Amino acid sequence: MRIGFDAKRAFFNRSGLGNYSRWCIDALTKFHPEQEYFLYKLKEDKGIEFESIKHAQTVMPDSFLHKTFRNYWRTKGVTKEIKKNNLDIYHGLSHELPIGIGKTNTKSVVTMHDAIFMRFPHLYDASYRSIFKRKYKHALKIADGIIAISKQSKDDIVEFFGTDPDRIKIIYQGCNPIFYDSASIEEIDKIKRKYHLPDEFILYVGTIEPRKNLLGIFEALVKSNIDLPVVAVGRPTQYLSKIKKFVTDNNIEDKAIFLHNVETPELPAIYQMAKLFVYPSLFEGFGIPILEALNSGTPVITTKGSCFPEVGGDAARYSEYGNTEELGDLMKSILNDSNLQKAMIEEGKKQALNFREEEVAQNLISYYKEVLSQ
Numbered sequence: 423m424r425i426g427f428d429a430k431r432a433f434f435n436r437s438g439l440g441n442y443s444r445w446c447i448d449a450l451t452k453f454h455p456e457q458e459y460f461l462y463k464l465k466e467d468k469g470i471e472f473e474s475i476k477h478a479q480t481v482m483p484d485s486f487l488h489k490t491f492r493n494y495w496r497t498k499g500v501t502k503e504i505k506k507n508n509l510d511i512y513h514g515l516s517h518e519l520p521i522g523i524g525k526t527n528t529k530s531v532v533t534m535h536d537a538i539f540m541r542f543p544h545l546y547d548a549s550y551r552s553i554f555k556r557k558y559k560h561a562l563k564i565a566d567g568i569i570a571i572s573k574q575s576k577d578d579i580v581e582f583f584g585t586d587p588d589r590i591k592i593i594y595q596g597c598n599p600i601f602y603d604s605a606s607i608e609e610i611d612k613i614k615r616k617y618h619l620p621d622e623f624i625l626y627v628g629t630i631e632p633r634k635n636l637l638g639i640f641e642a643l644v645k646s647n648i649d650l651p652v653v654a655v656g657r658p659t660q661y662l663s664k665i666k667k668f669v670t671d672n673n674i675e676d677k678a679i680f681l682h683n684v685e686t687p688e689l690p691a692i693y694q695m696a697k698l699f700v701y702p703s704l705f706e707g708f709g710i711p712i713l714e715a716l717n718s719g720t721p722v723i724t725t726k727g728s729c730f731p732e733v734g735g736d737a738a739r740y741s742e743y744g745n746t747e748e749l750g751d752l753m754k755s756i757l758n759d760s761n762l763q764k765a766m767i768e769e770g771k772k773q774a775l776n777f778r779e780e781e782v783a784q785n786l787i788s789y790y791k792e793v794l795s796q
Contacts, residue, residue: 425450426507426528428496428513429515432515434464434467438535440470442535447478448472449780451473452473453779455477460481463482464482464483481507483499483500497520497521501520504520504526504528510529512530512531516535517558530564531568535708536705538633539554539555545633565589567792567793570592572592572708597777601717602717613691623651623652624643624650625699625700626656627655627714628656630654630656636702642750646747646750650757652679694720697757698721698757700749700753706728709728712738715770717770723749726743
């Protein structure tokens with residue numbers, strides 16, 4: 423098969439959608455090198471390097487018009503290259519498909535990650551909702567195949583966009599395989615010194631935005647009188663100022679460490695140093711950090727509901743969103759029980775095996791073949 427990907431986020435996005443894009447492409451090129459792969463990239467900037475760049479052809483706009491209006495090329499002009507490359511499958515990795523792809527004789531697949539902006543519209547401004555609602559509707563209407571990254575995502579697409587559930591295939595994602603292996607003592611010491619990390623800490627990884635509720639961890643820390651610092655790794659937003667005010671008002675500055683520019687290869691060591699990983703998000707499409715923590719051998723607490731039990735299974739522990747007293751009690755019970763920590767780590771390693779890249783890559787290839795046979 424000749425398989426193409428919308429690789430904009432693979433090259434230029436360091437968070438969730440970019441991680442998913444890189445992970446899918448890397449897994450496919452690694453376990454199915456017999457296929458031909460094409461990465462459709464907006465510009466020549468080097469961007470983020472990832473393994474599969476070496477095993478795929480990169481396609482960029484080549485005309486003056488498309489080099490000048492690159493987003494137009496991605497949303498419509500790219501169909502010229504898709505047709506020229508004679509693709510069997512074009513996979514929109516993040517909710518979108520180009521206009522006119524139905525006229526290229528190439529089958530299209532789109533991955534739908536979530537519909538959070540529909541379920542919680544107050545978290546997004548009107549222009550964002552309008553743009554993405556239009557993009558979602560278009561992709562769902564024209565796609566030959568639709569992938570949801572969790573049952574929760576599938577249910578949301580059916581509920582908010584009226585898509586026939588029989589058109590949607592659930593294919594779970596995984597995480598970067600660098601989280602599979604233990605970091606060396608030397609690497610851990612290097613990272614610890616670089617970021618001035620304490621010997622023991624609670625970890626949060628994710629964009630620092632209201633939906634992901636980092637403030638809830640600090641509120642639980644205070645409410646349950648937990649004497650352990652929190653290390654928060656992630657891109658900041660205006661929400662960070664609210665967290666810092668709470669930290670200052672409650673005199674816990676010594677328990678708050680914010681890291682905003684951590685490189686991905688440094689994350690496994692940070693996860694493995696943590697005593698506990700807490701992810702108190704309101705809602706996600708999947709929640710990759712949970713899987714990263716499970717692979718890293720770190721006990722996990724996350725939120726009841728949404729997709730979280732699909733990822734954490736029986737290995738994680740769950741608290742009601744916004745119930746900081748319950749969250750604090752849960753954190754305290756795990757931190758004070760070494761046997762429970764060991765049991766959670768062991769169960770977490772087993773749970774993480776359900777999302778290994780080889781199995782998911784095979785699921786993707788099988789689904790592409792199924793779409794082609796329709």
